[in-house]
Amino acid sequence: MTSLAGKRIVLGVSGGIAAYKAVEICRRLMDEGAHVIPVLTKGATRFVGRTTFDALASERVQMSLFDEDDPIPHTTLGQTADCVLVAPATARVIGAYAAGISSDLLTATLIATRAPVVVCPAMHTEMWEHPAVADNIATLVERGVHIVGPESGRLAGGDEGAGRLSSLADIVAAVSQALVVGDQRSDMAGLSVVVTAGGTREPIDPVRYIGNHSSGKQGYAFAEEAAGRGASVTVVTTVDRPGPLGATVVPGFTVVRVDTAEEMAAATAAAAKEADVVIMAAAVADFRPVDPAGVKLKKRDGVPAIELEPTPDILASLGASKPEGQILIGFAAETCDVADNAAAKLNGKGADYIVANDVTAENAGFAHDTNEVLVLASDGRVHSVGLRSKRQVAQAVLDLVVADRDGRANVR
Ligand code: CTP
Secondary structure (H helix, E strand, C coil): CCCCCCCEEEEEECCCCCHHHHHHHHHHHHHCCCEEEEEECCCHHHHCCHHHHHHHCCCCCECCCCCCCCCCHHHHHHHHCCEEEEEEECHHHHHHHHHCCCCCHHHHHHHHCCCCEEEEECCCHHHHCCHHHHHHHHHHHHCCCEECCCEEEECHHHCEEEEECCCHHHHHHHHHHHHHHHHHHHCCCCCEEEEEECECCEECCCCCEECCCCCCHHHHHHHHHHHHCCCEEEEEECCCCCCCCCCCCCCCEEEEECCCHHHHHHHHHHHHCCCCEEEECCECCCEEECCCCCCCCCHHHCCCCCCEEECCCHHHHHHHCCCCCCEEEEEEEECCCHHHHHHHHHHHHCCCEEEEEECCCCCCCCCCCEEEEEEEECCCCEEEEEEEEHHHHHHHHHHHHHHHHHHHHHHC
Protein backbone atom coordinates (compact mmCIF):
# COMPACT_ATOMS: atom_id res chain seq x y z
CA MET A 1 0.00 0.00 0.00
CA THR A 2 1.10 3.51 -0.72
CA SER A 3 1.21 6.08 2.05
CA LEU A 4 -1.38 8.80 1.59
CA ALA A 5 0.90 11.42 3.13
CA GLY A 6 1.11 14.45 0.88
CA LYS A 7 -1.15 13.01 -1.81
CA ARG A 8 -3.69 15.38 -3.32
CA ILE A 9 -7.05 13.68 -3.18
CA VAL A 10 -10.13 15.22 -4.75
CA LEU A 11 -13.02 13.92 -2.64
CA GLY A 12 -16.16 14.02 -4.79
CA VAL A 13 -19.40 13.82 -2.84
CA SER A 14 -22.69 13.35 -4.66
CA GLY A 15 -26.27 13.55 -3.48
CA GLY A 16 -27.20 10.41 -1.62
CA ILE A 17 -28.03 9.74 1.99
CA ALA A 18 -24.55 8.22 2.45
CA ALA A 19 -23.08 11.71 1.84
CA TYR A 20 -22.88 12.12 5.61
CA LYS A 21 -20.31 9.29 5.69
CA ALA A 22 -18.07 11.31 3.35
CA VAL A 23 -17.36 13.60 6.30
CA GLU A 24 -15.71 10.71 8.13
CA ILE A 25 -13.87 9.65 4.93
CA CYS A 26 -12.51 13.19 4.68
CA ARG A 27 -11.30 12.99 8.28
CA ARG A 28 -9.63 9.63 7.79
CA LEU A 29 -7.82 10.78 4.65
CA MET A 30 -6.65 13.88 6.52
CA ASP A 31 -5.49 11.69 9.44
CA GLU A 32 -3.36 9.73 6.94
CA GLY A 33 -1.70 12.97 5.90
CA ALA A 34 -3.50 13.42 2.57
CA HIS A 35 -4.29 16.85 1.13
CA VAL A 36 -8.06 16.65 0.64
CA ILE A 37 -10.03 18.91 -1.71
CA PRO A 38 -13.79 18.39 -1.38
CA VAL A 39 -15.93 18.78 -4.49
CA LEU A 40 -19.64 18.58 -3.75
CA THR A 41 -22.55 18.31 -6.12
CA LYS A 42 -25.63 20.42 -5.51
CA GLY A 43 -27.46 17.28 -4.42
CA ALA A 44 -24.79 16.48 -1.83
CA THR A 45 -25.50 19.74 -0.02
CA ARG A 46 -29.09 18.57 0.56
CA PHE A 47 -27.64 15.86 2.79
CA VAL A 48 -24.57 17.48 4.32
CA GLY A 49 -23.50 21.08 4.73
CA ARG A 50 -20.45 22.44 2.95
CA THR A 51 -19.34 24.16 6.15
CA THR A 52 -18.56 20.76 7.68
CA PHE A 53 -16.11 19.97 4.88
CA ASP A 54 -14.75 23.53 4.86
CA ALA A 55 -13.80 23.04 8.50
CA LEU A 56 -12.28 19.57 8.11
CA ALA A 57 -10.58 19.43 4.71
CA SER A 58 -7.29 20.91 3.46
CA GLU A 59 -9.10 23.32 1.14
CA ARG A 60 -12.54 24.84 1.03
CA VAL A 61 -15.33 23.06 -0.79
CA GLN A 62 -15.59 23.65 -4.53
CA MET A 63 -18.91 23.22 -6.27
CA SER A 64 -19.16 25.29 -9.39
CA LEU A 65 -17.58 25.23 -12.82
CA PHE A 66 -17.96 28.96 -13.10
CA ASP A 67 -18.01 30.80 -9.78
CA GLU A 68 -14.62 29.84 -8.33
CA ASP A 69 -11.54 32.10 -8.41
CA ASP A 70 -9.93 29.74 -10.91
CA PRO A 71 -11.51 30.19 -14.38
CA ILE A 72 -11.02 26.47 -15.18
CA PRO A 73 -11.35 24.72 -11.82
CA HIS A 74 -12.06 21.28 -13.29
CA THR A 75 -8.82 21.09 -15.28
CA THR A 76 -6.79 22.43 -12.38
CA LEU A 77 -8.36 19.88 -10.05
CA GLY A 78 -8.06 17.03 -12.56
CA GLN A 79 -4.46 17.78 -13.51
CA THR A 80 -3.14 18.25 -10.00
CA ALA A 81 -4.93 15.35 -8.29
CA ASP A 82 -3.05 12.18 -7.38
CA CYS A 83 -6.40 10.45 -7.05
CA VAL A 84 -10.06 11.36 -7.49
CA LEU A 85 -12.36 9.58 -5.05
CA VAL A 86 -16.15 9.72 -5.42
CA ALA A 87 -17.95 8.63 -2.26
CA PRO A 88 -20.85 8.24 -2.37
CA ALA A 89 -21.33 7.98 -6.13
CA THR A 90 -24.98 8.20 -7.22
CA ALA A 91 -26.45 6.55 -10.33
CA ARG A 92 -26.47 9.99 -11.97
CA VAL A 93 -22.78 10.70 -11.41
CA ILE A 94 -21.83 7.16 -12.50
CA GLY A 95 -23.96 7.55 -15.64
CA ALA A 96 -22.56 10.97 -16.51
CA TYR A 97 -18.98 9.78 -15.98
CA ALA A 98 -19.51 6.65 -18.10
CA ALA A 99 -21.13 8.73 -20.86
CA GLY A 100 -18.49 11.47 -20.72
CA ILE A 101 -21.00 14.16 -19.77
CA SER A 102 -19.57 16.97 -17.67
CA SER A 103 -22.66 18.59 -16.24
CA ASP A 104 -21.09 19.92 -13.03
CA LEU A 105 -17.68 20.46 -11.44
CA LEU A 106 -17.40 16.88 -10.15
CA THR A 107 -18.16 15.15 -13.46
CA ALA A 108 -16.02 17.68 -15.36
CA THR A 109 -13.11 16.92 -12.99
CA LEU A 110 -13.60 13.18 -13.50
CA ILE A 111 -13.37 13.62 -17.24
CA ALA A 112 -10.45 16.06 -17.03
CA THR A 113 -8.22 13.86 -14.87
CA ARG A 114 -5.66 11.22 -15.75
CA ALA A 115 -5.15 10.30 -12.11
CA PRO A 116 -6.52 7.02 -10.78
CA VAL A 117 -10.22 7.27 -9.97
CA VAL A 118 -11.99 5.39 -7.18
CA VAL A 119 -15.79 5.28 -7.38
CA CYS A 120 -17.85 4.08 -4.41
CA PRO A 121 -21.46 3.58 -5.48
CA ALA A 122 -24.29 3.91 -2.97
CA MET A 123 -27.98 3.75 -3.91
CA HIS A 124 -31.11 1.72 -3.46
CA THR A 125 -30.98 -1.93 -4.59
CA GLU A 126 -33.43 -1.38 -7.47
CA MET A 127 -31.23 1.37 -8.86
CA TRP A 128 -27.98 -0.55 -8.33
CA GLU A 129 -29.43 -3.55 -10.14
CA HIS A 130 -30.87 -1.54 -13.04
CA PRO A 131 -29.22 -2.64 -16.32
CA ALA A 132 -28.28 0.96 -17.15
CA VAL A 133 -26.30 1.29 -13.93
CA ALA A 134 -24.79 -2.18 -14.39
CA ASP A 135 -23.68 -1.27 -17.93
CA ASN A 136 -22.20 2.03 -16.78
CA ILE A 137 -20.26 0.29 -14.02
CA ALA A 138 -18.98 -2.29 -16.55
CA THR A 139 -17.85 0.59 -18.81
CA LEU A 140 -15.96 2.24 -15.96
CA VAL A 141 -14.30 -1.05 -14.91
CA GLU A 142 -13.29 -1.56 -18.51
CA ARG A 143 -11.58 1.85 -18.47
CA GLY A 144 -9.61 1.00 -15.36
CA VAL A 145 -11.70 2.89 -12.82
CA HIS A 146 -11.55 1.31 -9.37
CA ILE A 147 -15.05 0.46 -8.14
CA VAL A 148 -15.44 -0.17 -4.42
CA GLY A 149 -18.65 -1.85 -3.28
CA PRO A 150 -21.44 -1.35 -2.68
CA GLU A 151 -22.11 -3.64 0.25
CA SER A 152 -25.33 -5.35 1.21
CA GLY A 153 -27.08 -4.20 4.33
CA ARG A 154 -29.61 -1.78 5.73
CA LEU A 155 -30.49 1.07 3.41
CA ALA A 156 -32.31 4.36 3.87
CA GLY A 157 -36.01 3.88 4.66
CA GLY A 158 -35.34 0.57 6.45
CA ASP A 159 -34.90 -1.55 3.30
CA GLU A 160 -32.30 -4.30 3.19
CA GLY A 161 -30.20 -5.16 0.14
CA ALA A 162 -27.23 -4.35 -2.07
CA GLY A 163 -26.41 -0.68 -2.39
CA ARG A 164 -24.91 0.44 0.90
CA LEU A 165 -21.68 2.47 0.75
CA SER A 166 -18.61 0.30 1.44
CA SER A 167 -16.91 0.48 4.80
CA LEU A 168 -14.78 3.57 5.30
CA ALA A 169 -11.72 1.38 5.92
CA ASP A 170 -12.23 -0.36 2.55
CA ILE A 171 -12.59 2.98 0.79
CA VAL A 172 -9.42 4.45 2.30
CA ALA A 173 -7.54 1.21 1.49
CA ALA A 174 -8.78 1.36 -2.12
CA VAL A 175 -7.44 4.91 -2.50
CA SER A 176 -4.10 3.74 -1.20
CA GLN A 177 -4.14 0.78 -3.59
CA ALA A 178 -5.10 2.98 -6.56
CA LEU A 179 -2.12 5.21 -5.78
CA VAL A 180 0.22 2.19 -5.94
CA VAL A 181 -0.85 1.70 -9.53
CA GLY A 182 -0.35 5.42 -10.20
CA ASP A 183 3.08 5.36 -8.57
CA GLN A 184 4.26 2.54 -10.81
CA ARG A 185 3.61 4.56 -13.90
CA SER A 186 7.22 5.38 -14.57
CA ASP A 187 8.66 1.92 -13.92
CA MET A 188 9.29 1.34 -17.65
CA ALA A 189 10.86 4.76 -18.25
CA GLY A 190 13.83 4.54 -20.59
CA LEU A 191 12.85 1.13 -21.95
CA SER A 192 12.24 0.49 -25.60
CA VAL A 193 9.28 -1.82 -26.23
CA VAL A 194 8.13 -3.36 -29.51
CA VAL A 195 4.59 -4.71 -29.72
CA THR A 196 2.96 -6.45 -32.67
CA ALA A 197 -0.82 -6.25 -32.94
CA GLY A 198 -3.63 -7.53 -35.16
CA GLY A 199 -3.87 -10.36 -37.65
CA THR A 200 -1.76 -10.50 -40.78
CA ARG A 201 -3.39 -10.61 -44.22
CA GLU A 202 -1.95 -12.90 -46.85
CA PRO A 203 -3.21 -11.96 -50.33
CA ILE A 204 -4.95 -14.47 -52.57
CA ASP A 205 -5.60 -11.84 -55.22
CA PRO A 206 -5.92 -8.01 -55.07
CA VAL A 207 -9.36 -8.37 -53.40
CA ARG A 208 -9.14 -11.40 -51.14
CA TYR A 209 -6.82 -12.50 -48.39
CA ILE A 210 -6.28 -15.19 -45.76
CA GLY A 211 -6.82 -13.56 -42.39
CA ASN A 212 -8.02 -14.22 -38.87
CA HIS A 213 -10.24 -12.76 -36.15
CA SER A 214 -7.56 -10.86 -34.24
CA SER A 215 -8.75 -7.31 -33.40
CA GLY A 216 -5.43 -5.94 -32.14
CA LYS A 217 -7.04 -4.97 -28.82
CA GLN A 218 -4.70 -6.99 -26.61
CA GLY A 219 -1.61 -5.79 -28.50
CA TYR A 220 -2.65 -2.14 -28.26
CA ALA A 221 -3.48 -2.63 -24.57
CA PHE A 222 0.13 -3.74 -24.03
CA ALA A 223 1.41 -0.82 -26.05
CA GLU A 224 -0.69 1.71 -24.13
CA GLU A 225 0.19 0.23 -20.76
CA ALA A 226 3.93 0.24 -21.57
CA ALA A 227 3.75 3.83 -22.90
CA GLY A 228 1.75 4.85 -19.81
CA ARG A 229 4.57 3.47 -17.65
CA GLY A 230 7.15 5.54 -19.47
CA ALA A 231 8.44 3.20 -22.20
CA SER A 232 8.93 4.33 -25.76
CA VAL A 233 6.83 1.98 -27.84
CA THR A 234 6.84 0.84 -31.45
CA VAL A 235 3.66 -0.89 -32.54
CA VAL A 236 4.01 -3.03 -35.66
CA THR A 237 0.42 -3.58 -36.66
CA THR A 238 -2.11 -4.48 -39.30
CA VAL A 239 -4.94 -2.51 -37.65
CA ASP A 240 -5.73 0.98 -36.37
CA ARG A 241 -5.90 1.48 -32.67
CA PRO A 242 -9.29 -0.01 -31.74
CA GLY A 243 -11.88 2.17 -30.06
CA PRO A 244 -13.24 5.65 -30.56
CA LEU A 245 -9.86 7.32 -31.00
CA GLY A 246 -9.00 5.07 -33.94
CA ALA A 247 -5.74 6.03 -35.55
CA THR A 248 -5.15 9.05 -33.28
CA VAL A 249 -1.48 9.32 -32.44
CA VAL A 250 -0.79 8.79 -28.76
CA PRO A 251 2.36 10.25 -27.16
CA GLY A 252 5.15 7.70 -26.81
CA PHE A 253 3.95 5.63 -29.76
CA THR A 254 5.47 4.95 -33.14
CA VAL A 255 3.06 3.01 -35.33
CA VAL A 256 4.40 0.95 -38.24
CA ARG A 257 1.63 -0.33 -40.52
CA VAL A 258 2.07 -3.67 -42.25
CA ASP A 259 -0.20 -6.21 -43.92
CA THR A 260 1.53 -9.53 -44.40
CA ALA A 261 3.59 -11.83 -42.18
CA GLU A 262 6.58 -11.09 -44.40
CA GLU A 263 6.20 -7.32 -43.85
CA MET A 264 5.61 -7.79 -40.13
CA ALA A 265 8.71 -10.00 -39.89
CA ALA A 266 10.90 -7.36 -41.52
CA ALA A 267 9.52 -4.41 -39.52
CA THR A 268 9.64 -6.30 -36.23
CA ALA A 269 13.16 -7.60 -36.76
CA ALA A 270 14.37 -4.06 -37.47
CA ALA A 271 12.63 -2.55 -34.43
CA ALA A 272 13.56 -5.45 -32.11
CA LYS A 273 17.33 -5.05 -32.59
CA GLU A 274 17.52 -2.30 -29.98
CA ALA A 275 14.45 -3.26 -27.93
CA ASP A 276 14.43 -4.18 -24.25
CA VAL A 277 11.09 -5.93 -24.48
CA VAL A 278 9.39 -7.49 -27.52
CA ILE A 279 5.74 -8.51 -27.28
CA MET A 280 4.46 -10.69 -30.15
CA ALA A 281 0.74 -10.21 -29.61
CA ALA A 282 -0.08 -10.34 -33.34
CA ALA A 283 -1.93 -13.29 -34.80
CA VAL A 284 0.42 -14.09 -37.64
CA ALA A 285 -1.02 -16.24 -40.42
CA ASP A 286 0.84 -19.54 -40.58
CA PHE A 287 0.28 -20.08 -44.30
CA ARG A 288 0.14 -17.85 -47.34
CA PRO A 289 -0.63 -18.38 -51.02
CA VAL A 290 2.57 -19.21 -52.87
CA ASP A 291 1.61 -17.16 -55.88
CA PRO A 292 -1.08 -14.51 -55.29
CA ALA A 293 -2.99 -13.64 -58.46
CA GLY A 294 -2.24 -10.21 -59.94
CA VAL A 295 -5.90 -9.73 -60.99
CA LYS A 296 -9.13 -10.68 -59.28
CA LEU A 297 -9.92 -14.38 -59.61
CA LYS A 298 -13.25 -14.82 -61.42
CA LYS A 299 -15.95 -17.29 -60.43
CA ARG A 300 -16.47 -18.27 -64.01
CA ASP A 301 -12.97 -19.75 -64.02
CA GLY A 302 -14.00 -22.27 -61.35
CA VAL A 303 -12.87 -22.90 -57.77
CA PRO A 304 -9.19 -21.94 -57.56
CA ALA A 305 -6.66 -24.44 -56.27
CA ILE A 306 -4.61 -22.20 -53.98
CA GLU A 307 -1.22 -23.60 -53.14
CA LEU A 308 -0.02 -22.52 -49.70
CA GLU A 309 3.40 -22.24 -48.11
CA PRO A 310 4.45 -21.48 -44.50
CA THR A 311 5.06 -17.88 -43.48
CA PRO A 312 8.20 -16.96 -41.54
CA ASP A 313 7.82 -17.71 -37.81
CA ILE A 314 8.64 -14.24 -36.47
CA LEU A 315 8.69 -15.20 -32.79
CA ALA A 316 10.95 -18.20 -33.38
CA SER A 317 13.46 -16.15 -35.33
CA LEU A 318 13.42 -13.36 -32.72
CA GLY A 319 14.00 -16.06 -30.09
CA ALA A 320 16.96 -17.45 -32.04
CA SER A 321 18.67 -14.07 -32.38
CA LYS A 322 17.65 -12.48 -29.08
CA PRO A 323 20.14 -9.86 -27.83
CA GLU A 324 21.43 -10.31 -24.27
CA GLY A 325 18.97 -9.02 -21.67
CA GLN A 326 16.03 -8.65 -24.04
CA ILE A 327 12.72 -10.05 -22.80
CA LEU A 328 10.67 -11.79 -25.47
CA ILE A 329 6.98 -12.47 -24.96
CA GLY A 330 4.93 -14.71 -27.22
CA PHE A 331 1.26 -15.57 -27.24
CA ALA A 332 -0.67 -18.76 -27.67
CA ALA A 333 -4.28 -18.55 -28.80
CA GLU A 334 -5.60 -22.05 -28.22
CA THR A 335 -8.90 -23.88 -28.36
CA CYS A 336 -7.89 -26.84 -26.14
CA ASP A 337 -4.96 -28.14 -24.01
CA VAL A 338 -3.96 -24.54 -23.37
CA ALA A 339 -1.17 -25.16 -20.84
CA ASP A 340 0.46 -28.00 -22.81
CA ASN A 341 0.33 -26.18 -26.13
CA ALA A 342 1.68 -23.02 -24.52
CA ALA A 343 4.55 -24.92 -22.87
CA ALA A 344 5.48 -26.40 -26.25
CA LYS A 345 5.55 -22.89 -27.79
CA LEU A 346 7.62 -21.53 -24.90
CA ASN A 347 10.30 -24.15 -25.41
CA GLY A 348 10.08 -24.27 -29.19
CA LYS A 349 10.33 -20.54 -29.87
CA GLY A 350 12.93 -19.30 -27.38
CA ALA A 351 10.53 -16.92 -25.61
CA ASP A 352 10.88 -15.80 -21.99
CA TYR A 353 7.12 -15.80 -21.51
CA ILE A 354 4.10 -17.18 -23.30
CA VAL A 355 0.75 -15.54 -22.62
CA ALA A 356 -1.82 -18.22 -23.38
CA ASN A 357 -5.56 -18.07 -23.63
CA ASP A 358 -8.46 -20.26 -24.60
CA VAL A 359 -10.11 -18.28 -27.39
CA THR A 360 -13.32 -20.27 -26.96
CA ALA A 361 -13.77 -19.14 -23.32
CA GLU A 362 -16.61 -16.74 -22.59
CA ASN A 363 -15.64 -13.02 -22.75
CA ALA A 364 -12.02 -13.84 -23.61
CA GLY A 365 -9.93 -13.78 -26.75
CA PHE A 366 -10.64 -12.25 -30.15
CA ALA A 367 -12.46 -8.92 -30.31
CA HIS A 368 -13.54 -8.99 -26.65
CA ASP A 369 -12.48 -6.19 -24.33
CA THR A 370 -11.68 -8.70 -21.63
CA ASN A 371 -9.30 -11.64 -21.45
CA GLU A 372 -8.28 -14.45 -19.13
CA VAL A 373 -4.76 -15.85 -19.52
CA LEU A 374 -2.10 -18.19 -18.24
CA VAL A 375 1.42 -16.75 -18.27
CA LEU A 376 4.16 -19.36 -18.56
CA ALA A 377 7.72 -18.25 -17.80
CA SER A 378 10.84 -19.98 -19.12
CA ASP A 379 11.97 -20.67 -15.54
CA GLY A 380 8.89 -22.82 -14.97
CA ARG A 381 6.66 -20.33 -13.13
CA VAL A 382 3.03 -20.25 -14.19
CA HIS A 383 0.80 -17.28 -13.37
CA SER A 384 -2.91 -17.33 -13.86
CA VAL A 385 -4.59 -13.98 -14.61
CA GLY A 386 -8.37 -14.23 -14.14
CA LEU A 387 -10.96 -12.49 -16.32
CA ARG A 388 -10.21 -8.78 -16.53
CA SER A 389 -9.83 -6.00 -19.05
CA LYS A 390 -7.14 -6.43 -21.70
CA ARG A 391 -5.38 -3.39 -20.24
CA GLN A 392 -5.31 -5.05 -16.82
CA VAL A 393 -3.97 -8.26 -18.37
CA ALA A 394 -1.22 -6.18 -19.96
CA GLN A 395 -0.56 -4.55 -16.61
CA ALA A 396 -0.22 -7.94 -14.87
CA VAL A 397 2.18 -9.29 -17.51
CA LEU A 398 4.29 -6.11 -17.55
CA ASP A 399 4.48 -6.28 -13.74
CA LEU A 400 6.19 -9.66 -14.21
CA VAL A 401 8.52 -8.23 -16.84
CA VAL A 402 9.53 -5.30 -14.63
CA ALA A 403 10.14 -7.61 -11.65
CA ASP A 404 12.12 -9.95 -13.90
CA ARG A 405 14.34 -7.10 -15.14
CA ASP A 406 14.85 -5.82 -11.59
CA GLY A 407 15.80 -9.37 -10.49
CA ARG A 408 18.31 -9.72 -13.31
CA ALA A 409 19.83 -6.32 -12.49
CA ASN A 410 20.24 -7.38 -8.86
CA VAL A 411 21.97 -10.63 -9.83
CA ARG A 412 24.54 -8.81 -11.95
N1 CTP B 1 3.91 -16.33 -34.47
C1 CTP B 1 4.88 -15.73 -35.26
N2 CTP B 1 4.97 -16.04 -36.57
C2 CTP B 1 4.15 -16.96 -37.13
C3 CTP B 1 3.17 -17.58 -36.33
C4 CTP B 1 3.08 -17.23 -34.99
O1 CTP B 1 5.62 -14.90 -34.74
N3 CTP B 1 4.27 -17.24 -38.39
C5 CTP B 1 3.86 -15.97 -33.05
C6 CTP B 1 2.56 -15.31 -32.61
O2 CTP B 1 2.65 -13.91 -32.71
C7 CTP B 1 2.46 -15.75 -31.16
C8 CTP B 1 3.15 -17.11 -31.15
O3 CTP B 1 3.97 -17.14 -32.31
O4 CTP B 1 3.17 -14.89 -30.31
C9 CTP B 1 2.23 -18.28 -31.19
O5 CTP B 1 1.35 -18.17 -32.27
P1 CTP B 1 0.30 -19.30 -32.58
O6 CTP B 1 -0.39 -18.98 -33.85
O7 CTP B 1 -0.53 -19.56 -31.36
O8 CTP B 1 1.27 -20.55 -32.72
P2 CTP B 1 1.86 -21.30 -33.94
O9 CTP B 1 3.32 -21.39 -33.76
O10 CTP B 1 1.39 -20.68 -35.21
O11 CTP B 1 1.27 -22.76 -33.73
P3 CTP B 1 -0.21 -23.35 -34.05
O12 CTP B 1 -0.86 -22.38 -35.00
O13 CTP B 1 0.09 -24.67 -34.66
O14 CTP B 1 -0.89 -23.43 -32.72
